[in-house]
Amino acid sequence: MDQLTLHIGHQKTGTTSLQFTFRDNAALLAEHGLHFWDGHPAHHPMARKFHAPLTTQGDHRVVRNFVEALKATSLPQAMISTETFVRLTDDEVKALVALLRPLAKTLKVLVYVRHPVGFASSAAHQRVRMGGRLAQAEENPGIVPLRMILKRWTDAVGPENMIVRPFDRGLLKNGDVIDDALDVLGVGAVAPKLVRVKTNEALSVMGIYLMDRALAIGGEKLPTAVGRAFDAIGGPKYVLPEASLEIARKAGAPELAFLEREFGVVLPEPTVTPTDPPHLSEDELESLAGVILQSAQYAFDLTKSPAGRLLEMKSPFALYDVKPHPLTPWITRLGLMPYFRGETGARKKARTGAAPGKKKPGAGPKPAGKGKPGGKAKQGAK
Numbered sequence: 001m002d003q004l005t006l007h008i009g010h011q012k013t014g015t016t017s018l019q020f021t022f023r024d025n026a027a028l029l030a031e032h033g034l035h036f037w038d039g040h041p042a043h044h045p046m047a048r049k050f051h052a053p054l055t056t057q058g059d060h061r062v063v064r065n066f067v068e069a070l071k072a073t074s075l076p077q078a079m080i081s082t083e084t085f086v087r088l089t090d091d092e093v094k095a096l097v098a099l100l101r102p103l104a105k106t107l108k109v110l111v112y113v114r115h116p117v118g119f120a121s122s123a124a125h126q127r128v129r130m131g132g133r134l135a136q137a138e139e140n141p142g143i144v145p146l147r148m149i150l151k152r153w154t155d156a157v158g159p160e161n162m163i164v165r166p167f168d169r170g171l172l173k174n175g176d177v178i179d180d181a182l183d184v185l186g187v188g189a190v191a192p193k194l195v196r197v198k199t200n201e202a203l204s205v206m207g208i209y210l211m212d213r214a215l216a217i218g219g220e221k222l223p224t225a226v227g228r229a230f231d232a233i234g235g236p237k238y239v240l241p242e243a244s245l246e247i248a249r250k251a252g253a254p255e256l257a258f259l260e261r262e263f264g265v266v267l268p269e270p271t272v273t274p275t276d277p278p279h280l281s282e283d284e285l286e287s288l289a290g291v292i293l294q295s296a297q298y299a300f301d302l303t304k305s306p307a308g309r310l311l312e313m314k315s316p317f318a319l320y321d322v323k324p325h326p327l328t329p330w331i332t333r334l335g336l337m338p339y340f341r342g343e344t345g346a347r348k349k350a351r352t353g354a355a356p357g358k359k360k361p362g363a364g365p366k367p368a369g370k371g372k373p374g375g376k377a378k379q380g381a382k
Helices: 015-024 026-031 059-072 083-087 090-103 116-129 134-139 146-157 177-184 188-193 205-218 224-231 242-263 282-304 306-310 328-333 337-341 346-352
Strands: 003-007 077-081 106-113 162-166
Touching: 003 090, 015 026, 015 077, 015 177, 026 188, 059 090, 090 106, 090 146, 106 146, 106 177, 116 134, 116 205, 116 242, 134 205, 134 242, 146 162, 146 242, 162 177, 162 242, 177 188, 205 224, 205 282, 224 282
Parallel strands: 003 077, 003 106, 106 162
Antiparallel strands: none
16 A cells, blocks of 8 residues: 555544545545545544553454455555544554554655634534533633644654644635545545535534533433434524633644644634523523423434334434344335334225225215115205
């Protein structure tokens, strides 16, 4: 392989959409010379294996399969993408690089960097999604330690192998991180053919406030499929208060100076306007959050239940498909699925053998005056 590129994030730079899009279009990317392993929902195990606090039992097996796929490909280049790479320590990065360097003539690192002011609000959305409270996100806005991350990876692969790109619509290829990454890899021609996956979109003001109240009710992080009910709430996107943005602005100034000095990257500050809270009382917010939480939780539980799997009743907010019940194909083959689902007319059809709204052959209204043999027609009301 000529080149292996590690896309390391950082967080909140369109990483999830890029990863899902590349995974779902792996065959098309391969036609253009880029290998993107689709043998697992995401590439995070490649980072978790080297970071003990996150390592799971299955990570070692996934990494083995991943590396074997990289060795087997005849394509000229490949990409591994996970923002979890930025969490690796110096020694963990060196161990990862030692594993991957023999697989390609060149090992590159691609990282997208975002202005601290833009990142802070996006990080607040993610913090609430992960079970943190909104007040905490406003008091301590997230900051990416770019100096530490970039120095760590530069030391591991060399400055000539670092690709640092600005995550800014005005500076990205076509204003899109997916198009930009493909252009960096030299396969930009495939961009118009991709089926895009948009995910992890910003929460609306109402959505984030209601999710925050739902966290207070439930006391823990919401399952992803439950939380997506709050993602679906429309309206203006939430932006941190000005005081929080100022904290991010001051804390991020040294990181921006480092980027410009070491990599020649200048990030313009995004124009954002802090959003006001919803015009609802605390009781109204809590009540509405409780209703949405219970409804979404019910749909989530039904999706995972044997009955839900059997009848393929999927929550509208589910992100992944649930493994089907082994009896589902038999029920479908027998034509009983609509009946068990209670779909309109299905019960009548199963009972009469006729499609809803259709009469059996030969059926029709009885002639007037024709009742039981020898009987008389009923007289209408006077």
